[in-house]
Amino acid sequence: MHFVARFLRWFGFLALTIFALLLVTFTLTRLSPVDPVLAVVGDHASRSSYEQARRELGLDRSLPEQFLVYVSRVAQGDLGRSSSTGQPVRSDLARTVPATVELATLAILLGAVVGVSLGVASGLRPGSWIDGIARFISLFGYSVPIFWLGLLMLLLFYAALHWAPGPGRLDIAFQYTVAPLTGFVLIDTWLSGQDGAFLDALHHLALPVTLLAFHALAGIARLTRTAILNEVGQEYTVAARAKGASDWRVVFSHVLPNVAGTILTVIALAYVSLLEGAVLTETVFAWPGLGRYLTTAMFAGDVPAILGGTLVIGLCFITINSITDLLVARLDPRIKP
């Protein structure tokens, strides 16, 4: 199929998926036993305050009308107002999403480098000690509850050994002197030029990044290994080796180009699942990101915030997935959609 036609099809599917996601999130709000008005005004308020808030939320209109209003507002970037922060959900997300993206991106970089190296090493030498270690790490990574591992790390490195700093993104000394220009704490502290601020930010990132990287590398290592194993058995690699090419050469000039698409897909999937994993880990590390925002909202019955957060994670999912599909199709001429 022509690339333009494929792109159009991709785009149509994207729009359909987003619409379906909106429909699901909207339906969830209407099924909820939570009274969004009471979430705003509380239980002591007078009846006239209640009615006023109800009108302001637009809940006096019909359901289809509410859905249309919801879709058109979302299209304009208006996700409503959070009842637990009193702020527009959009500005809450603008603050929390960078914190999560920063964490997940650093974690995926670390996890991908370590995971792909582990996977390549164990795929080339199945049954060796390195293969054993890689498989152990993968199995453990698949089976361990990440929130629990985070707690144990906090217990060990913060409470017992005092190696890691406490929760949060920066020490108190820097928190209000570093202007949140980009929302990414590493960039902001670097730009601020303050002594120690950048190191302090790294310091706070160490523990959660290591945890999430570990979570990601389990899957990356395993699937990379499988891909390499499949390739190594193929005739061309056998032939290349027979001609005396070194392992390095075989891996870089023959094997890796062929499995690049697979590995890219695996990394993309690990990345989106990190965005999800953040829901569980940010609570443990008091990381002021999207995950913690969502859990806080869940406990406050803050429906606009729950839906806004879910929608953003959903959009990230859909976009990353579809971009990866397109990229893989470009990278690997064997794949025809």
Next chain:
Amino acid sequence: MSNAVQPVTSCGPKFAFRYPSLMQVGGVIVGLVVFAALLAPLVAPYDPNAQQMQVRLAAPSAAHWLGTDGFGRDSLSRIIYGARTTLFLVGLIALVMAPLGVTIGIAAGYWGGFVERALMAVTDIVLSFPRLVLAFAFVAVLGPGLINGALALALTSWPAYARQARAETGTIRRSDYLAAAEMGGIRGPRLLFGHILPMVMPSAIVRLALDLGGMILAAAGLGFLGLGVKPPTAEWGAMVAEGTQVIFDQWWVAAIPGLAILLTSLGFNLLADGLRDRLDPRHD
């Protein structure tokens, strides 16, 4: 959307399995968990819900092998009863997720054409949803409970089964075996469930086995966030959450149920690996 890109919805490891002892280890762990769940009233030393305020947060001792929780309830007994909750939840998810996915998949693969395109579009859409977060939102909005939690996870996890079943049905569709059955007058549901279903079952079962470890973790995550069972039912994720409040003083209260989750999930993953090697040697 390219079908060659196999989305990873299973969380089980797919390493080729060469030491049979590991599968046996998995089998023993799973066996123990099932045994504990079935015989909980017989093997648990205490009533899992009996409170003893005088011995709150006790360290492991001869009387309470794994200590007690914030209500003075025996942790070992709660771990044992918690196995019931976990297995029930995981069983419920499996019973909804796999049949739903497989039915959609074989229907799409058999009829093809518009039916296939419509069903697969829905499958792809659900596949693009953030599974865990959507499940959390679902439970947060509709209220906690075992059934809601299981439904939430099941309703977002079936597409992988549908894709796999559709692909396999598509292959069988063109086989002589099916042509023979159709000539014999077998059509419709009877053909679908009598002849196609048995052919796609083995790989669905392998996928399910590989998924179970991940399902245990997802269910524990729901419990950890306070979205799982209602009190006083023992559930491992919720037990970890209760223990976090005292983690710096009585670390074992949170550590032990977490270990139970880890071991159970590990057991299922090891077992699934071995099972996959036996039933489906052509795995990726």
Next chain:
Amino acid sequence: MSNHRLRSAALGATLLTAFALSGPVDAATPPNTLVVATSIDDAVSFDPAEGFELTTVQSFNNLYQRLVRPSKADPNKIEPTLAESWAAAPDGKSLTFKLRAGASFASGNPVRPEDVIFSLSRAVKLNKSPAFILNELGWTSANVDGLLIKVDESHVKLTWPADVGPGFALAILTAPIASIVDEKVATTNAKNGDFGNEWLKTHSAGSGTFSIAVYQPHEALVFAANPKAPLGAPKLNQIVFRNIPDQAARRLLVEQGDADIARGLGSDQVSALKGKPGLKVEEIASARTDYLRFNTTNSANPALANPALWEAARWLIDYEGIAKDLLKGSVQVHQSFLPEGFPGALTDNPYKLDIEKAKAILAKAGLDKGLTIKFTVFNTAPFTQIAQSLQETFGKAGITLDIQPGVASEVYAKGRARQDEATWRYWIPDYFDPNSNASAFTLNRGGDGPKNAAWQAGWVIPQLSDKTQAAVREQDPAKRIQIYQELQREVQTNSPFIFTFQGRDPVVLRDNVKGYFQGLNADQVYYEEVQK
């Protein structure tokens, strides 16, 4: 294979770098800055006309001043704050306040009678959640403009149409919603006639000892000293409230000296810190009262309307066990609807756990055939813990409590729709007067009602309602107290309400922190004299 070594070296290096960067954490907060580890997740609005959450209510006394406030030493006495003095009219329907000479806002603007009129009328007209407090005086958006009058440059006269006396009116004016806002600043920042509401959600414009310097929702709140404060500049330069949602982490911060004060700790954290060197643990009695309520209108479960069930339930709560063992002193047993410290509060506790007695009462009423009650509770500690204790003790008398945890707005919605069966609730008075509680529990003539607690219980009590309303009109303090004591006794012995505990708010301070004051009512948190 260099490949192998390279890869393991890379893994080792990354982990090592990550942790080498994490040297030992130095434990000291900056001088002149007070660091408070707390949760500010609840904060919605720092506009005193709207804010009704713990974090914001505890801030208002430090950001704004009211005309009057309850004395720190004796909360039953009202002392001048932004007003210098006041006089009631002979008919008892208005008060004239003389404003403090030379008082100014943090902006430097002088405090004028116009600011008082602006603040009170905007609060009524905005009609946000706490507006009902000012509605008690009969002020509505339609009439309030004519009832607040500037007398001269330093006097303002407040008149009210409701049938209440000046003592009660003064009590209403001690509520956070009666804070005086800088009209000029608020008007400058107003949008679409919102009286500056949107801007004031995250900023302050008052005459308190501090003003908001930085507010990042869910992250941190920073107060800067207001050198122009009419009460005098505070001793600290700034206060930093760090949002630490996890209680265990909060506790660790104060223990390691990364915070000077930790608030809102769980009972287990507090008891772990008691007696630790360098720390002071204070458990300050609060005006929060906890109660169990039966919904007598639930047709699915007629036993709920049976007074025998109410009576038996009073003997089925392990008051001592919950207060001492389960919650480790973060509540104290208290069985009447006025908290200890309020005028006229009953402080005797006639009920204790007595399962046999409860069983006898249930048997006599024919309720011993097994009874299941849905029990709606908030899904947070300590409520889920209390619920499980009740589940155990009620179970021993053959009553199964089916716990239904829910988020607050869901629990409220069920109550207001009268869809719950039994529920565990707490009540925090909205202003420092017994009527704030009495109007919730002993005022319900049936019908559509004001949906207060008595209405939600379906407890129709015309006689007690008359009494409750007579108490507000009563000008003789001794007689008022007597009425409230009679009302409490009635609720204590024969009502679908079972009052159980009074809260004790744990605050952990580093021992160099001095001058922190917290009173009985939720808003009475003062940082003005804190030093370290």
